[in-house]
Amino acid sequence: MKINAFTKTYEGRRVLDFPGMELERGKIYAVIGANGSGKSTFAKILTGVQKADKGRVHTDAASVGYMPQKNFAYRMSTKANILLAGKNEEKARRLMAELQLGHLENKRADRLSGGETARMALARLMMKGFELVILDEPTAAMDMETTMLSERLILDYVKETDCALVLVTHSLQQARRIADHALYFHKGQLLEEGSADKVLYTPEKAETRQFLEFYGA
């Protein structure tokens, strides 16, 4: 699967300059970097919710699933939200159970807490299979326990659907736990990219090393 090169400029300021890369199915790609380094912009452009400076389609994936950094719950029950992407009741029930949403099934989803909304959004996305899936900080609002459950689920999902999964995360630990590859964004540049073992433990660039040190590596 290919991601083409693109750039993104906001109000005359270049916030992202992506050189393009190949993605392999069945693998998890962690995107790490400081706040404002362009991670969400990268996710939005891959998904197509935002345009790059030139052109629109930047990947040749047949279908792209996306969980935004700010999740939105439609004004209907948690279960109805989850069933939007696929009508499989049994699967919905299983996902709700696995993400500890069972007791919230009939609750209005727009009244869920931040962490609950994130879990609902993850379950909702996983009702469907995509060639490419992009999760923008899916566990940022979750507690440790549900974060672990979500990571387990993400791993299973990738195995089951054989998709390429881009995981934007501010958690270095999370990237180390589940990613196969890692991309380090620095001030809108893809500074370093490669296997997770390499980028997340023994990076080449000084900036990446500094970033890892900040996170208590």
Added chain:
Amino acid sequence: MKTSIMKAIALILSADAELLDILGVTAEMSLQSSVIALLIGVPIGIWLGASRFYGRSALLVANRTLMGMPPVVCGLIFYMLFSGVGPFRHLKLLFTVKIMIMAQVVLITPIVVGSMEGYVDRVAPAVRETAKGLGLGRVKTFFLLVNECVYQIISTYLLAFARSIAEVGAVSMVGGAIAWKTNVMTTAIMQYTNRGNFTLGIALGIILLTISLIVNIVISLLQRRLSR
């Protein structure tokens, strides 16, 4: 003062024939005009709020201008178009309930458009982004957007109805406040007060305030349900 209010209440309780006729004309005018304004204004408002195109902000400015149009100016325009010298005089609509409804629709529709546009402009990006991320089609996305708007449509309708029932400037000009024909609550209050007959005016005032109170209670209950 006190005896006037007592008399007014007695008049309401006695189901006075002229009072009932005024209430009937008022209901006909405000219900019809608010429903028509809703049917025209809601789709336009959703469209303006959900889409981005060249000229959209010009349309929004135009709508805001119409929202601020003084009712008497609207009445004047309709009067000129339909009176004995106007281009539409042969339709013989001047001083009928129909033309009152038309003038009201012109006054209220921009309010409906503005109310819907503002709301949709706020929710549409999240609704769309989420639907796209789930790979949902355009039709489903549109229904999800409309589903988010349900309470807003109801409270917009109540707002439109309240405006319609309280309007006086335009309807008195084009309707003429003719007893047993085009006299509505507001025009009747003016008329009877001018004649020194306060009882009917007070009775109508009490009814208007009560309706307004009910409408506003419903709106605030809805808003409480809406707030997250």
